[in-house]
Amino acid sequence: AQEDERQAQISRYVRVNTNKWSFSEAVSHFIAQGYVRVQCISPTSEKEFHIDEHIQNLLVFPSKTSLLADAAYGGGMVILQDKASCFSAAILAPPPDSVVIDATAAPGNKTTHLSALMKNTGQIIAFEKDKKRFATLEKMVSKAGCKNVETNCQDFLQTQPSDPIFSQVTHILLDPSCSGSGIVGRLDHLVENREDDGSKKEDRLRKLSTFQRQIIEHAMQFPSVVKIVYSTCSTHPEENEDVVRDALTASSGRFELVPRSEALPTWSRRGLDSKSRGVDAQSLIRCSPEDGTNGFFVACFRRVHNRGKRKN
Ligand code: SAM
Numbered sequence: 001a002q003e004d005e006r007q008a009q010i011s012r013y014v015r016v017n018t019n020k021w022s023f024s025e026a027v028s029h030f031i032a033q034g035y036v037r038v039q040c041i042s043p044t045s046e047k048e049f050h051i052d053e054h055i056q057n058l059l060v061f062p063s064k065t066s067l068l069a070d071a072a073y074g075g076g077m078v079i080l081q082d083k084a085s086c087f088s089a090a091i092l093a094p095p096p097d098s099v100v101i102d103a104t105a106a107p108g109n110k111t112t113h114l115s116a117l118m119k120n121t122g123q124i125i126a127f128e129k130d131k132k133r134f135a136t137l138e139k140m141v142s143k144a145g146c147k148n149v150e151t152n153c154q155d156f157l158q159t160q161p162s163d164p165i166f167s168q169v170t171h172i173l174l175d176p177s178c179s180g181s182g183i184v185g186r187l188d189h190l191v192e193n194r195e196d197d198g199s200k201k202e203d204r205l206r207k208l209s210t211f212q213r214q215i216i217e218h219a220m221q222f223p224s225v226v227k228i229v230y231s232t233c234s235t236h237p238e239e240n241e242d243v244v245r246d247a248l249t250a251s252s253g254r255f256e257l258v259p260r261s262e263a264l265p266t267w268s269r270r271g272l273d274s275k276s277r278g279v280d281a282q283s284l285i286r287c288s289p290e291d292g293t294n295g296f297f298v299a300c301f302r303r304v305h306n307r308g309k310r311k312n
Contacts, residue, residue: 012061019145020077055086076143084287084296089113092229094171101172102126103156106133108140115146124149127156161221172219178232182295205238216247228301240297245279257283258300
């Protein structure tokens with residue numbers, strides 16, 4: 001029952017795929033379907049929507065709204081994607097014509113978001129190592145009309161950053177496997193909190209965080225990369241603030257966190273202070289069901305160009 005309540009807190013988010021049509025066309029489409037545009041939806045209403053205040057091209061419907069039968073969904077013109085999950089590409093914000101890596105791409109929510117943000121220009125090199133999930137990624141990229149995405153069924157950690165094919169890569173999105181503890185409805189936390197399961201949980205988190213840190217450090221090796229976004233749908237500081245702190249330490253001053261003023265400044269839930277230990281928690285972003293989203297975490301690194309004037 002508690003989980004149902006948490007689920008009801010989370011709105012139905014609909015990202016308009018601007019590769020296929022404009023935002024105003026999408027708004028008109030939903031109005032023509034009988035939905036009413038309001039300033040703020042009431043969770044109990046069935047036929048209302050509003051425009052999200054933080055993410056461009058995102059519509060917000062009451063949580064019970066199902067759009068699976070809507071032609072716009074069938075045609076890849078809208079993507080049903082949690083608001084928090086939209087933060088990663090929105091904060092990376094690669095300009096049109098840039099060369100971007102999406103390191104852990106399937107099923108492709110963030111790849112297709114990047115594609116639209118880049119106005120279907122430039123190049124996104126997407127990696128996914130799992131064959132089945134790779135097939136889903138290919139389908140989603142094609143359904144969303146992405147012309148700037150090259151998909152590779154490959155382990156990102158096996159790529160050679162110095163390979164000339166990556167010499168122009170300036171932006172990297174890292175959304176690696178995580179515990180998923182932020183996803184409402186997974187009920188994992190009920191298992192994880194069992195006392196006799198404590199050591200297993202620690203073991204799993206240690207393995208995940210080692211991989212997560214490895215993937216950030218690998219991304220930092222790409223010679224032209226200037227911006228890296230790291231995100232998880234985990235609530236555990238071990239996969240979030242701690243991983244970011246360790247990756248920064250390992251970068252020996254070559255990278256720093258983008259300050260709050262450049263990372264969704266109007267979003268009020270930031271990193272965990274007590275756990276950040278030396279990392280500016282205000283630079284980090286957290287999301288929680290209290291914000292109407294699943295639990296999520298985002299950090300954005302940028303290359304430090306002027307070593308002489310580097311801040312600590
Ligand atoms: N970014 C995706 C989205 O928004 O739709 C979700 C990514 S999911 C959290 C993580 C994905 O990374 C999984 O599909 C997993 O198979 C893949 N993965 C894990 N390790 C990888 C690696 N070393 N190289 C490439 N893909 C990897």
